Amino acid sequence: MDFQPIERPAHAFQQPVTAAQLQAVCHRVFGPGGRVSSATELGLGMYNTTFRVAVEGQERPVIIRFAPEPGRQLRSEREFMRNEYATVPHLAVIAPLMPRVIAADWSHDLVGRDYLVQTLLDGVPAAEGLRAHPRPSWTGFYRRIGEIAKTVHAVRGPAFGTVSQAAHATWSQAVIESLHDIAADLDAANLEAADIRKTAELAAEHHAVLDEITEPRLLTGDLWTVNIMIAANAPEPVITGVFDLDRTSWGDPAADWPIRMASAKQDERLAFWESYGEPERGPAAVWRSRVYEMRHLGAVRLEHHRHDDAGAVGRSYEAGAAVLAALT
Template sequence: MESITKNRQSRDTLLAMVERAYGADRVPTGDGWVDELGHGWFNVAYRIRLRDGAEVVLKIAPAPQVEVLTYERGAMSIELATLELLRTRTSVPVPVVDFADRSRELCDADYFFMPYVDADNLGIVLASLSAAERDAYMEQVGAANREINSLRGTAFGPLAGPGDPSWRRVFTGMVEDILRDGERRGVDIGWSYDTVRATLAEHADSLDEVTEPRLVEWDLWESNVMVRDGKVVCVIDHERAFYGDPLIEAGFTGTQLAAFGDSTAFMRGYGHAELTATQRVRRDLYGLYLMLVMVIETVYRGHTDTKQYDWARPHLDAAMGTLGRTRR
């Protein structure tokens, strides 16, 4: 996916980064030692073969002059903090961070190295799998997601704070942030921004049921899951984590928005019962938030085609419909 947030670097800069991380004796020589991994949507990522043959991945945050969505500010710091939490406090397989540099001396943004995971991306191979294979993987994803959600926070909100004891205030603040992002750039979401605000306010009481902050990934889609020989071997891309309601997780999205697939296997692996009436309302709100992000981010990414926008706009209408809003 092409995006102006991808902070590509020159060959010489990449070599300097490798030397700082691994030492001069492991700096690659010749040609063919670097390839860009193109399926990511936000950070640029390179697959690099070191001089001794070991393969690593380098992720680089967007350049500071590139405007990102409000919730994406400091995303790489969030990812590094989440990786440390998951590595030390869960059994969920995540990448080891070999080296992280926030000095901005070699590059104008934060970056880190991790080992390359020799496995298939579930999002890429999903269509080639049998229904039984897909369900088996999604059950494993559900179980891993539940373990992630088992980590408790002291307050709702960003990992680095400030926190808030009210999930309603935090989530409505998240929605307000994305709405302001859209208004700032004049993004056509197909609805009055104030109508969206009013819709959220009408159903915000459902958020008060959530009283315990849990670590949520929010971005645990199939494309962030690496698989091999029938097993989930690594979960990647953790830059959107925060303390919130586990029901906001990506795996539950299909319960309310059919375009995101069948959530049955994920919920079975997670061990989640059928949603209650109040939980369904919350899921509707979370689906609305997701679709707002997917529409509005297309302008911030500088997409060269309208494919994502054209797909997401009708699904934003559908999300509004689940909350009782229809076009006149």
């Protein structure tokens, strides 16, 4: 086997998988003849450990993703891979863009971690491939993201919360619980969580504003350039695939990550709104958007801490102070 893992420090969040473990997975999924000829770890993701694997007898390589060990998963990031798997039927509206699940295994008897085997999407990661195109051509790319987000947001759900555990009758309950989970994770990481706790208090005090959202809609959780494939060698950036939507939930579309990212800068991404439609800008919607921003900042803070980016952690507190001041 040509085995090419990424060398990481022993304390790194993304823990290694051995060649023998990969081979054992492929024997289970593809049978005794499923011999691995090559396995290359992919480095764009920051949560799961992901390999592109060529298996004898298979026409195309496959993607094998390993979730973090249960003990390494945060309270606010519990069983993301299982959540992604539970979301597959609801993402039928964008099925041509999604990888197909070949196998899912939560038994932990081969690796001690959840894993998914999926088909390989065509194209190149947008986070890298966009740079090959002049910026004026990016507008069509962002317009297409708006179309995808709008399509997903039209899917209705049974209750509020993560797709795999939609347990809340009201939107405020789901938001407040998620803020408490993030604060608990910050505590466990020895990071200050006062701004997130204050946001939870304000959300509880003004729950009626959150509960103006009465219909759970499907949120992608993480739809943006890092989870999109574009066509290779095309004259313009054309989206060919969407992947790793493991943070999906039922809630207010305005709380979704692509809405936040489309609003972050006044550049080519403004084309997002041409296809998605202009966001609501009334006082209640603005107040809710600030709660959502604090929730995003708390989640991003944990991710930066996990990857030892102290500067970005500090900047999250500066940004949070400004948002919290406007929220109160």
